[in-house]
Amino acid sequence: MSADGLRKVREQIESGQFALTPDAQRAVLARTGDLIDAVEAAGQALSSVPLQTLPEAAAKIVYLFYLSGHGWRRLLAASAESASAGAAIHAALQASISLLMPQLAHALATRTTSLVKRGNAAWSLTCAVCDGDAVTFTRTRTGPQAPEQLVTTSLSPVTEFRSITGPRMSDLIALLEAGDVPTLVRHMMETQPAGCDAWCATCSRVYCRAHTAIEAQWSGSWHEATYATCPLGHERVIE
């Protein structure tokens, strides 16, 4: 089973092998249990034929990336004991993920992102996993006299919408009408400060919020960075 390594590490933690404080032991065991559950759920969803459960499997995999992400690693680095428990968990988790990844990559191999027109004034780039809207573009005005703007969505939990006006908007609308995804995304990367943050350049696909592990890193009230990881484990900084 793909979670066997993690189960073994859990037993080691329970037996006190890493000499964690009671609070740290409780927290590490809880997170290890969550990781085991997510690995098992992903494995189960990936084993179904034909793969109707791909959205569920991909969501579980990105949840694994989120659970084991920057915040968790930072927490584990707080003491030598928890760092060594963290290293054991990380190694077992990598082994689990490397068992699941070929199945997920195979299931995703034929999936692509489309550009779909929604009514007269909106478009969306679809998620390669679930075909849901990953990025939407909406022509709108804030009032009758206000200039037209194109509002795009973002994966960022800090800046969820961005508006584009003037010649940049006209250029983008022309590309949306033309319907070529790679050209549109390349243009956004070159002209928009946030690029096209739902795009994984390694996969050449867009993934929605449910199928991307999004982790904002805070230091107190200061936002340091937001990381996004696609279902195949490609991480990028999106702001």
Ligand SMILES: [Zn+2]
């Ligand atoms: Zn999706």
Ligand SMILES: [Zn+2]
């Ligand atoms: Zn990717």
